[in-house]
Amino acid sequence: xxxxxxxxxxxxxxxxxxxxxxxxxxxxxxxxxxxxxxxxxxxxxxxxxxxxxxxxxxxxxxxxxxxxxxxxxxxxxxxxxxxxxxxxxxxxxxxxxxxxxxxxxxxxxxxxxxxxxxxxxxxxxxxxxxxxxxxxxxxxxxxxxxxxxxxxxxxxxxxxxxxxxxxxxxxxxxxxxxxxxxxxxxxxxxxxxxxxxxxxxxxxxxxxxxxxxxxxxxxxxxxxxxxxxxxxxxxxxxxxxxxxxxxxxxxxxxxxxxxxxxxxxxxxxxxxxxxxxxxxxxxxxxxxxx
Amino acid sequence: xxxxxxxxxxxxxxxxxxxxxxxxxxxxxxxxxxxxxxxxxxxxxxxxxxxxxxxxxxxxxxxxxxxxxxxxxxxxxxxxxxxxxxxxxxxxxxxxxxxxxxxxxxxxxxxxxxxxxxxxxxxxxxxxxxxxxxxxxxxxxxxxxxxxxxxxxxxxxxxxxxxxxxxxxxxxxxxxxxxxxxxxxxxxxxxxxxxxxxxxxxxxxxxxxxxxxxxxxxxxxxxxxxxxxxxxxxxxxxxxxxxxxxxxxx
Numbered sequence: 001x002x003x004x005x006x007x008x009x010x011x012x013x014x015x016x017x018x019x020x021x022x023x024x025x026x027x028x029x030x031x032x033x034x035x036x037x038x039x040x041x042x043x044x045x046x047x048x049x050x051x052x053x054x055x056x057x058x059x060x061x062x063x064x065x066x067x068x069x070x071x072x073x074x075x076x077x078x079x080x081x082x083x084x085x086x087x088x089x090x091x092x093x094x095x096x097x098x099x100x101x102x103x104x105x106x107x108x109x110x111x112x113x114x115x116x117x118x119x120x121x122x123x124x125x126x127x128x129x130x131x132x133x134x135x136x137x138x139x140x141x142x143x144x145x146x147x148x149x150x151x152x153x154x155x156x157x158x159x160x161x162x163x164x165x166x167x168x169x170x171x172x173x174x175x176x177x178x179x180x181x182x183x184x185x186x187x188x189x190x191x192x193x194x195x196x197x198x199x200x201x202x203x204x205x206x207x208x209x210x211x212x213x214x215x216x217x218x219x220x221x222x223x224x225x226x227x228x229x230x231x232x233x234x235x236x237x238x239x240x241x242x243x244x245x246x247x248x249x250x251x252x253x254x255x256x257x258x259x260x261x262x263x264x265x266x267x268x269x270x271x272x273x274x275x276x277x278x279x280x281x282x283x284x285x286x287x288x289x290x
Numbered sequence: 291x292x293x294x295x296x297x298x299x300x301x302x303x304x305x306x307x308x309x310x311x312x313x314x315x316x317x318x319x320x321x322x323x324x325x326x327x328x329x330x331x332x333x334x335x336x337x338x339x340x341x342x343x344x345x346x347x348x349x350x351x352x353x354x355x356x357x358x359x360x361x362x363x364x365x366x367x368x369x370x371x372x373x374x375x376x377x378x379x380x381x382x383x384x385x386x387x388x389x390x391x392x393x394x395x396x397x398x399x400x401x402x403x404x405x406x407x408x409x410x411x412x413x414x415x416x417x418x419x420x421x422x423x424x425x426x427x428x429x430x431x432x433x434x435x436x437x438x439x440x441x442x443x444x445x446x447x448x449x450x451x452x453x454x455x456x457x458x459x460x461x462x463x464x465x466x467x468x469x470x471x472x473x474x475x476x477x478x479x480x481x482x483x484x485x486x487x488x489x490x491x492x493x494x495x496x497x498x499x500x501x502x503x504x505x506x507x508x509x510x511x512x513x514x515x516x517x518x519x520x521x522x523x524x525x526x527x528x529x530x531x532x533x534x535x536x537x538x539x540x
Contacts, residue, residue: 033378150397157388160378164437167341167367168392168444215379215424 004240009127013252016129016193017232019137020186023144024202025225027186029217030148030179032207034159038090039078040183040203042097044196046074047187048104051121051196056107060192063121064136067191071184074100079177124195126236126252133192140189144182151178156217194253201257202228209264212271231260292355294319294448294479295340300349302332302339308347310335312503317481317496319447320474324494325483326514328523331501333483337450340481341367354447361448363392366441368451371433376426382436383421386411389443411439414472416465431462438466442473449473451482455489467493487514 004010031040047070054066074096081092108118158165158175166172183203190199206224214220235256242250295317301308310332317323325333338344339351342359353361366389389411390404412418415435420428425436434454441449449470455463470480470493484490490497491510498507499514505522506513 152397153391153394154396156380157391160380160385160388161369161374163338163343163373164367164369164388164440166343167362167365167450168388169362211379215426216381217379217384220379 002244004237004244009129010236010240012129012131012134013126013193013236014232016126016134016137017236017256018229019134019141020190020193020202021225021228021232023141023148023186023189024228025206025223026148026221027144027182028203028205028207028224029210029221030152030155030159031183031203032211032220033156033217034179036179036183037204038093039082039180040187041200042078042093043071043074043180043184044187044200044203045097045104046078046100047071047184047191048101048121048196049107051191052104052107055117055121056111063192064188067188068185071188072181075180075184076177079173079180082176083173120195121191122195122197123251124191124193124198124253126193126256129193137189137193140185144185144189147178147182147185151175151182155179194256198253198257201260205257205260205264209260209267212267212274227263228260231263232256235259292352293317294321294354295323295481296350296352298350300339300351301347302335302344303347304344306347310339310500310503311348313349313498313500314504315496315498315507317479319479320477321495322470322474322480322493323482323496323498324490324510325481325498325500326485326487326490327500327505331522332503333500334452336498336500337367337452337481337483340448340450341365364447366444366446366449368434368437368441368449368454370453370456371430371437372457374433374437376433378425380425381421382412382417382423382425382428382432382439383408385425385436386421386439386443389440392444407443407445408439411442412436414442414469415439429459429462431458431465434458435462435465438469442469446478448479448481451480453483453485455484455486463489487519490514 005014031037047067050066050070051063052066054062054064058065078096081096105118108114108121111117154165154170155175155178157168158170158172162172186203187196187199190202194202206227207220209227210220210223213223235258236252238259239250239252239255242248293316295315297313297315300313301311303309313336315323325336327333335344339346340353340358341362342357346358351358354364386408387400387404390400390407394400394404409418409421412421415438417432417435417439420432425433428436438454454466458466474480491514494510496507497510497513499505499518499522501522506518
């Protein structure tokens, strides 16, 4: 039997996912803490028309640029709308999300290869990642981690206590834009490999799963990265085994996300155990008094 | 040295509409000011105007000799505990460290001096042994003390507290009152809003009675009179017994 990860395209797929794990672990912690799950979902959908336009204009190489422009524009737009109070409820976010997504579908449906193109944009092509795409992802990962490192402290403060952060002199609007841009860049980095839909899983599930094990932010980020790595390895292996050994097609990116969700489900009882109230409500009698 | 707070005929509010008017206050360093009044009286509005988070719409306001927003680095702010997400994954020490963030800068690592300041602030509020505890597992009173410690870690010249005794047990209330007295003895000015008139009378040098506007300001004895309270609280004031005691619903 051939060793799966000795095959170049499998090794590149794993390397691409490892780079994504490196950024999605920490970023997912912020998405989790700021409760940005739905906003992240909206971002992944609003990037879609950019991906399509980029593809129509410049082929596969145009996807990156198209996604980047759309991501930055939507990050700014979402931040502005939230600030103005227009996005105070989920309904308005959903309107932006579906409107942009529809534009993307309308654009892509003009092509004769409609179905296969749509599948590529939505679910990515992890097994066809090229060395130059790997280099692009690595560069973007470096930018994202640098932005995160610079803003992390202020964003944590703002997330925990918006008024307190403003009182301390932080500009909350700029911090919100900062984080939205980081999330948007993650979507851009991941879109070719796992597609616009599945990237949501990488932004939400790792921190949610890590929270079952720890309540420390740094540990959550590290565990989140570890879980994506584990899911990537398991998912790619399952996908390979399914097609090589058993002869049925299991999309690699879907297998990775399914593995990630499976890990989450396995950790659920642990989370329930952690938050289960003890006879004193999880505190010593002394703490209840003090 | 300039006054900690100098408000002259100030009005403040949101979107150009004043919700609080006629505020005339002067607070010197080391003095303690209590803001009292019914719900929606404008206590939080006044605190936010001191922070420059909402604009002064009329009159003249200076905080520590500067326009309000520019004084923020010199101000410590203690929010209400229940306005925060108790499930947020941070420890008590990490919350207190937030008070040092502006000094530390955007991405420099924390230094020994910062960690010392955090430890000292937690000791000051009596929670040094809780440093590593998750913020959400602390009692309401302990959380309030952690937030006070966060403000202390910033070494402020003016401390603002928004309803610091709401939902706080007696032990924590005494601990907070003790810290506030020590601070003002060291020259820090203190402004707090409270529903508790007894605490206001006991703690404050100056009491400011608000309800949409400033009804009275001065010593507790001069301000917390039956007449003033009835006027400011309107239907919320009840007379009891022959000594004309006025009880005020929060």
